[in-house]
Amino acid sequence: DQQVKQNSPSLSVQEGRISILNCDYTNSMFDYFLWYKKYPAEGPTFLISISSIKDKNEDGRFTVFLNKSAKHLSLHIVPSQPGDSAVYFCAASPGGTSYGKLTFGQGTILTVHP
Amino acid sequence: GAGVSQSPSNKVTEKGKDVELRCDPISGHTALYWYRQSLGQGLEFLIYFQGNSAPDKSGLPSDRFSAERTGGSVSTLTIQRTQQEDSAVYLCASSPQGRRTEAFFGQGTRLTVV
Numbered sequence: 001d002q003q004v005k006q007n008s009p010s011l012s013v014q015e016g017r018i019s020i021l022n023c024d025y026t027n028s029m030f031d032y033f034l035w036y037k038k039y040p041a042e043g044p045t046f047l048i049s050i051s052s053i054k055d056k057n058e059d060g061r062f063t064v065f066l067n068k069s070a071k072h073l074s075l076h077i078v079p080s081q082p083g084d085s086a087v088y089f090c091a092a093s094p095g096g097t098s099y100g101k102l103t104f105g106q107g108t109i110l111t112v113h114p
Numbered sequence: 115g116a117g118v119s120q121s122p123s124n125k126v127t128e129k130g131k132d133v134e135l136r137c138d139p140i141s142g143h144t145a146l147y148w149y150r151q152s153l154g155q156g157l158e159f160l161i162y163f164q165g166n167s168a169p170d171k172s173g174l175p176s177d178r179f180s181a182e183r184t185g186g187s188v189s190t191l192t193i194q195r196t197q198q199e200d201s202a203v204y205l206c207a208s209s210p211q212g213r214r215t216e217a218f219f220g221q222g223t224r225l226t227v228v
Contacts, residue, residue, distance in 0.1 A: 004156075034216070043118070043205055043219030044157070089157065101170050102147070102217070104157040 003027045004092050006105035013112050019077040021108050023090035026071065030092035034102070035064060035075045038087045047088075048075070080112045116140060118220035120206050126226045127196055135191040135223045139208030146189050147209075147217055148181055150202040157205065163189060196227045 005024045013019045021035075031052040036044035050057040050064045050073070057064050063076045077084055087109050091102040119138040127133050139146050148160040159173040163183040174180070178196075183189040193200055203224050207217035 036219075041221070043207070043221050046216050046218065049216060091157075101159050101162060101173070102149075102157075103159065104149075106156040 002106075003030075004090060004103045004105040006088075006090060006108045008108050009106070010109040010111070013080045013110065015082055015112055015114050016079045019075075019080045019084065019110055019112065021075040021077075021088050021090075021110065023073050023075075023105050024071060025073075025092050025103075027092070027094070027103070028071070029094040030103075031095045032093040033064070033066060033073050034091045034093070035062075036089045036091060036104075037084075038089060038107070044089060077110075080110075082112045082114050085110055085112050118206055118208055118218055120204075120220040120223050122223060123221065124224045124226075126228060129198060129227055130195055132192065132194045133196055133225065135193075135204050135206075135225070137189045137191070137206030137208075137220060139187065139189070139206070140210075140218055141187075143208035143210050143218075144186065145209045145217070146183055147207040148189070148191050149205045149207065151205065151222075152202040160191070160204075193225075196225075198227045201225055201227045 003026050034049040035047040038044040048059050048062045048064050050066050066073045087107045089104050089107045091104045121136045147162040149157045151157050161171050161181050165186050166183050178194045181191045203222040205222045207219040209217045
């Protein structure tokens, strides 16, 4: 049972344009969501997070939007840069004592062309 | 360095042998996590520690897997009687107290069971 889904395995974007990465979840117990970026042969790097009490969080070029009713979140990167090319994972965490148990999506490979 | 350190970076073992994977978290981080990523899959939660205790072990795939953490610092993940399906990248992460799930990942240990 895939509780966190990233339905697009890959995304290709021109430098300077907006990249939009999408993520859907099914478990209504999730109350904290995160995006990670991963380069080959490296561990994932934390990008940005959002609590379920918010619907938007912004950090520089990165903005995460959360639509709780649709159980959907998205990551916007504006403007996209070639260095942003990586695999992007969304992750979700439940509240309570299991907060450390992140459930990850399958990842989306982002390629930003110069 | 100041990041999460994992050793070894690569491990090739014969089926049926036991292996130990080590994780040194970032100094002062109270939470420590183990995940694995099999080929073509997303990150799969294994276990997490808060201090030396493990509130959630639900992700361990079988009783051949065990993990411990001593002194609130170093953790060891042990896989007994390894099987080929155990081949994966094993990732460790840590997070500071109060920053819930903003986990910082190590570079991983690539385990190959032949």
